[in-house]
Amino acid sequence: MKHSFQIIAALVAFSISSCQAPNAVPLDQTGIIPIPSFLSSSSGSFELSSGSSVQLVGSGEDLKRVGNYLAENLRPATGYDIPVGTDTGDLILELVAGEASEKYSVEIKSDWIKISSTSAAGLYYGMQTLIKAFPAEIENTSVVDYDWVVSEGKIEDEPEFAYRGAMLDVARHFISMEDVKHYIDQMASLKFNFLHLHLTDDQGWRIEIKSWPKLTEIGGKTEVGGTEGGFFTQEDYAEIITYAAERFITVVPEIDMPGHTNAALASYGELNPGVNLPNGDFATMNEGKIDFDILDKNPQPAEIYTGIEVGFSTFATNKEITYTFVEDVIRELVELTPGPYIHIGGDESHVTEKEDYIYFIERVQEIVSKYGKKSIGWDEIATAKLSPGSVAQFWALEENAKFAIEQGNQILMSPAKRAYLDMQYDSTSTLGLHWAAYIELDDAYNWDPATYSEGINKSDILGVEAPLWTETITDRADIEYMAFPRLTALAEVAWSSNERRNWEDFQKRIAIQGKRWDIKGVGFYRSPKVNW
Template sequence: MRRRRLLFSLLLVAAAGMGTAAVPPQPAAAPAATPLDRVVPAPASVVPGGAAYTLGEGTRIRVPGNSGEARKVAGYLAGLLRPATGFDLPVTTKDGRDGIVFQLGGRGTGKLGAEGYRLTSGGRSVTISAARPAGLFHGVQTLRQLLPASAERRTEQRGPWTIAGGTITDTPRYGHRGAMLDVSRHFFTVEQVKRYIDQLSLYKINKLHLHLSDDQGWRIAIKSWPKLATYGGSTQVGGGKGGFYTKDDYREIIRYASSRYLTVVPEIDMPGHTNAALASYAELNCNGQAPPLYTGTEVGFSSLCVPKQRTYDFVDDVIRELAAMTPGRYLHIGGDEAHSTSHDDYVAFMDRVQPVVAKYGKTAIGWHQLTGAHPAKGNVAQYWGYDKTSAAERAQVATAAQNGTPVILSPADRAYLDMKYDKNTPLGLSWAGYVSVQRSYDWDPGTYLEGAPASSVLGVEAPLWAETLSTSAHIEYMAFPRLPGIAELGWSPASTHDWDAYKKRLAAQGPRWDAMGIGYYRSPEVPWPAK
């Protein structure tokens, strides 16, 4: 009996040892798929449910109908996902009910407009449907955000690559959802501009406004006035070497932006902000004497010579050459802070320049001071005022809007990405106050400008002025995390606007930016996941 008890005890000990040492560790549970409503900008309609879809080794990207534009978007998606997943993800025109399917046109897409899309995810496939290629592209941006953030990395990662089941039906609130990049105060290369374009496209921005001229630098080659670029573009704020875009450079920026469904809006600021031009050609000055190049940051001291005919020869040549290179509808003529131009001269100048833009087949955009002149029918005013802007100036813009002038909203104390987040921000300016992440998001474009009809608002734009910014890292630190909020104001229905919900969705973007190499400001207002 004693021997049996001893044997039994030994067996128990052995079994216990096997239980603790021999059982292999259990794999961690796969992370839950991102809910369909967790993306930025918030979709117009989300109906969750049904089986999730998981990308695998055999996943194909199908483009039935063989549309060239749809194939390009499909190839773009495949190029994004191949490095992290390690999958081939071949693009095929063969029909099928599995994989990722791009459907251009067809039943039910007519209501989606030029940029809307429908994304349907189920056990066998994910289908993105749209009436136009831009809609397919925007659907891809949503699909990216439904995948784990590690999908953005450029080296192979561990899956699974699961997309929650259900349907998103999405169309934009506004047709103009812009971002402005100031390449005049500091020059940014073609590759730096392309990097920003890629970041903008993730949040369905569809306009890239390039501020191509200012006191500190002229950044676009003009054949009929070559010194504008070679001399006027030879410096920048602080005295750096500056730079300019050749016509081929500019065309490459336009081509690349177009591949991401962004339209380039070039700006030549005038009659003020023109010292680089005045320094390049003495004949543009009323006294016939060219001032020195300027590398400071003060504004309002320069002006083209309004009475001179030579000024309008210059304007005609610049607009003609720029319009010929620019396929988009708009050409921005600036018009802000013309403090050295009398009111009468300002009105006379704008009255002569707006018809030149129209002559070359473009619609003019001007900063909202244009409304103090005579905005031509169809031309657009871009409002950059802020809380301290006088009631009279705001009313002037509202009255113009009532009379048919469309408005783009870029309030400086909400949408200017170069404003400091708070007093400790190492970059940026603060003349419009500090602009926190919540403040940049928490306003409604439809009701912001009192007296302006909601129907007059074309959309929103987030300017990024570069007095203190000279690298891509600087751009990203100031743009993220505020840019996605402006993008959401432009895209999402007003009914989805809620800071408490938004900040959680925004926080989920942090790991994605980490994967993309975007150095963003970790605002204490946002509940970022721990790194």
């Protein structure tokens, strides 16, 4: 009799345990990137089921969109319907009262998960964290037989810097709208909130300006190496803006000037400074040199350029037509761009006389301000007088960054030796350049913007941006190989506090992220610094 009782008790215990959710990986071992401000696990787990649904607490289209994103991310691998509504649900998105911020919390219990924030953006970032708390197999686009469990626990999180950006150079090689959107998707999963599009350079003009149509007809037709270029129509650009905004990413368009302007000079000769000769003729400048074969009373268009050298081109800074042109371009861009910034370039303008450069930068800032926007420029712009609110993007010279700080302006941190995604990983890399440094994954991760340069304090820093220049990069595969995993490291530099970041821990978490990339078909660089 006693033996029969023991058998029955064992069967009951088995029945109870089989109804409980399977064991889940503790939250601190799930590979969440960027690392949250606070994270704790407890015993027990939540299991997503065929009856799971998303409940929206609050109102607004942004809240609905985040709820739909959460469901859309969970449906393919699970095969579950996961409806979205306001009545009931075990996946709760709660928009709470208070000053809107990007701060969020995630609370996970055995029978529900709640993400809370005072803004839809905060809920979106919480959603991205939750997705990374699920097993990596959740990234599959078709149904997988798996236990969809998350450890019970609590996450509290907020970003270290307000501006967390990535720059994509679509000028050296044109990058299609579809590939830009793909890049936006990867950025969004890492909580970036600014996309800087480098739209113009010596090799190509990539944005339609209706008042100056030759910019794309001529300046947009080629690229580095002489292959066919391309450009975004204003409708294309507006579509990118919308796509990014839906993911809480603001687009910052860049028109690089007064240097890096050969594509514009090839389109409109009147913008070319040239050289006035003693006999009254005019010699046109081509690639920074006087072209004595082109002598005329009026400047002629420059030749199209498909190389990768820099510093040879400049606008005519002493002509009113130049400022008419700049204002037309800025005006059309502003009409299309809801974000607060217009990037005016300003780097490597080596053939522009210093006095002319300063006059140009100060006047262009006035034009940007006239249309209600703030200017961002590469750190050289700080050698001129900066308008209130203008931002200097530190990429090369600490001295320039300090000039900006002395004027009461903020810095965007993009030191080429740490943040440039086009730098080669090592001497065996087949893509990229190495004029600044070789940047392995640990180099991209192991630095603190607030202590990188003496004299630049955290209060001086608006944020961090990771630029990807495309002299050697032609397509999505190249972009993925150069950006990942380093963009992930820089996402954590921008989002997480230096005290929370740890290289040995990141090595483990990035390996888990690698599994997600493999599932999603992202062709990343398998750094030897990580046990993939």
